[in-house]
Amino acid sequence: xxxxxxxxxxPNGTRVVTERMEHVRSVAVGVWVETGSRxxxxxxxxMSHLIEHLVFKGTAAxxxxxxxxxxxxxxxQMDAFTTKEHTCFYVQVLDEHLPLAVDLLTDILLHPVxxxxxxxxxxxxxxxxxxxxxxxxxxxxxxxxxxxxWEGHPLGRPILGxxxxxxxxxRDTVLSHFGEEYVPPRIMIAVAGNxxxxxxxxxxxxxxxxxxxxxxxxxxxxATLKPGVNIVQKTLEQVHVILGFPGLxxxxxxxxxxFLLNDVxxxxxxxxxxxxxxxxxxxxxxxxxxxQAYADTGTLYIYAATDAPNFSKVLKSTLKEIRNLKKHGVxxxxxxxxxxxxxxxxxxxxxxTSSRMNRLAKHEMHHGSFLTMDQMLxxxxxxxxxxxxxxxxxxxxxxxLALTTLGPxxxxxxxxxxxxx
Numbered sequence: 176x177x178x179x180x181x182x183x184x185x186p187n188g189t190r191v192v193t194e195r196m197e198h199v200r201s202v203a204v205g206v207w208v209e210t211g212s213r214x215x216x217x218x219x220x221x222m223s224h225l226i227e228h229l230v231f232k233g234t235a236a237x238x239x240x241x242x243x244x245x246x247x248x249x250x251x252q253m254d255a256f257t258t259k260e261h262t263c264f265y266v267q268v269l270d271e272h273l274p275l276a277v278d279l280l281t282d283i284l285l286h287p288v289x290x291x292x293x294x295x296x297x298x299x300x301x302x303x304x305x306x307x308x309x310x311x312x313x314x315x316x317x318x319x320x321x322x323x324x325w326e327g328h329p330l331g332r333p334i335l336g337x338x339x340x341x342x343x344x345x346r347d348t349v350l351s352h353f354g355e356e357y358v359p360p361r362i363m364i365a366v367a368g369n370x371x372x373x374x375x376x377x378x379x380x381x382x383x384x385x386x387x388x389x390x391x392x393x394x395x396x397x398a399t400l401k402p403g404v405n406i407v408q409k410t411l412e413q414v415h416v417i418l419g420f421p422g423l424x425x426x427x428x429x430x431x432x433x434f435l436l437n438d439v440x441x442x443x444x445x446x447x448x449x450x451x452x453x454x455x456x457x458x459x460x461x462x463x464x465x466x467q468a469y470a471d472t473g474t475l476y477i478y479a480a481t482d483a484p485n486f487s488k489v490l491k492s493t494l495k496e497i498r499n500l501k502k503h504g505v506x507x508x509x510x511x512x513x514x515x516x517x518x519x520x521x522x523x524x525x526x527x528t529s530s531r532m533n534r535l536a537k538h539e540m541h542h543g544s545f546l547t548m549d550q551m552l553x554x555x556x557x558x559x560x561x562x563x564x565x566x567x568x569x570x571x572x573x574x575x576l577a578l579t580t581l582g583p584x585x586x587x588x589x590x591x592x593x594x595x596x
Contacts, residue, residue, distance in 0.1 A: 180535070180545045181372035185380055187359040187387050192535045192545070193375050194367040196528060202368030203532035204276045204375075205265035206284055209363070209540060210356040212336075213259045213329040213469070214393060221336015222352045224257040225301055225344065230264070231255070232293040234286040237279075239293070245279055253279070257334055260469060261540065267529055270369040274378060281382035284357065291346050298341055305335050312415045312581055313461075313480065316407075320417040320476070320579040323405045328398040330469065358388040363539055367531035397471045405579045406586050413480045414582035418493065420570050422466055422473030425541035431554045432562040433466055433475065433570075438513040439505050439563075440464040440496070441477055445512060447496045448477065456492060458485045470541075475570055483583050490589070494573075501571055504564050518552050 179195030211223050232239045246253040251268035264283065266276045308314045318333045325331030335341075366375045400421050423433050434442075441448035441464030452462045462479040481489045505513075524530050525548065538545050546554070 178547050180547070182539070182545070183372065183376050185359070185376070185383055187383055189359045189379070189383060189386075190363040190539060191372075191376055191379060192363065192365050192539050193370065193372040194531055194535055195371060196368050196531065199369050199528055200270055201267060201528050202270045202273050202276070202366060202370045203265060203267045203528035204273070204280060205263055205365045205532050205536055206280050207363045207365060207536045207540065208262045208357055209260070209361040210262055211258050211260040212332055212334045213395065214356065215329065215332075215352075217329075217332075218340075219344075219348070219352055220332050220340045221301070221334070222344065222349070223262055223356070224334050224336065225297065225341060226349060226353055226357075227255045227257045227262050227264070228297045228301060229289055229294065229349065230283040230287040232297060233288050233290055234282045235288060236282060236286065242279065242283065245275065249275060251276065259330055259334060263536070265529070265532065273370050273374070277375075277378040277382060281379065284362075285382070285386060287353070289346055289349055289353070294344075294346055294349065298344065301335060301341050302338055305333075305338055305341070308333075308335065312409070312411055312413070313478070316415045316417055316478075316579060316581040319405065319407055319581060320419060320577070323403065323579050324400045324419055324474065324577045325398050326401050328396065330398045330472075354388070355391045358390045359383070359386060360390050363536060365532045365536035365539070367535055368528040395470065398469070400472070400474060400575065400577065402575045402577050404577075404589065406584055406589075407579070407581045408583070409581055411582040412482065414483050414486045414580055414584045415478070415480045416486070416490065416578065416580045417476050417478050418490075419474045419476040419577040419579075420572065421575055422475040422570065423468060424471050424473055425468045427468075427473075429562060429566060430468070432558045432566050434517055435510060435513045435555070435558055436505070436563050436566055436570075437464050437466050437475060438517055439509050440475075440500070443513070443516050445516075447500075448479075448493060451496060452479065452489055452492050456488070458489050458492070462489075462493075483585075486580075486584060487589075497571055497573075500567055504567060505560070507560065510558075510560055510563065514555055514558070517555050521551060521555075522548070 181193050183191045215222050231242055249268055249272045251266055253266045255264045264280055268276045322331045364379050423430055448462050453459050459479050459481045464477045467474045479489055
């Protein structure tokens, strides 16, 4: 296949996907584990994120300081993140240091010690992170929105967990969760840069020799978006708002049409919302739309922030643009412009080894295959006008609208038609 893509499965069930980039001198190596906050029992909320922190706090062979020094000594970058459906640990180094990167990543994955003292310290760090989100309204409102639309489902819980839950975790609980979730069939290695597939397979194969663990069966219950209005009072300078509609899951055939629809609504500086609410009316600094997709569901949402006196105008202008879309649809010129914008953004976003590594991993996790750049560009170009129109009719349904606000807002400032929710 073009673009240097190759895939193998190690004897223990770990998948390895690589993309050779001979013109660069670096390599990005990611270990992706298909476990996140949606896979946690309610009694273990935030556990995936806590483990993401803890694996860097020492292994049988390295202290936390030695792990950091190992990367710094070769000018490399190392980080990790947790989402609702996966956890990723990654490093970016010069190609000559690939063996070191593999040694370090497999060490923290296979041999973390979860020292009791380090656990208490890291719990304190996570508690500070939770407080930081609470002090950042444009982050906090996304957690509030998720809790509202996915009420009663694991997708509605915050990735960081709650203060009460994190404070109560002991070492045995952490070890138990780690042993159940960090198993070879749920692990994928993604590597992009100046490295051959055979070299990557050999290195990880050697380090994973003897690493055998079967997954514990789990059932992911589908989530259904719950419409309604949630007004959260908080002393702030602005009112932050999210309006959400149903979306699509990761692998939905119509996903490219949804990406284009999102671009028209609020995904770019030439989008309807940016031009109308910010440029023409000057009511906001920030307004945008975005797509959130999961394995079995998703949402299309709009975010804006404005001061309380202008909130009603912002909301009415936003709903007016949605209703215009419902009534008249997307113009041919808007669709052409959005296709060009999406294709350009895609190509520019894939100029680094780390972004290529991310693409490799997400394609494997979401689709079980790899789409070349040409295939993705062709998929965007191939979206027909009627496909976008069908999504508008299907998704932009005000009876299924969910609205969350955060800030100094009186419920009486809401348009009358929304109060019925």
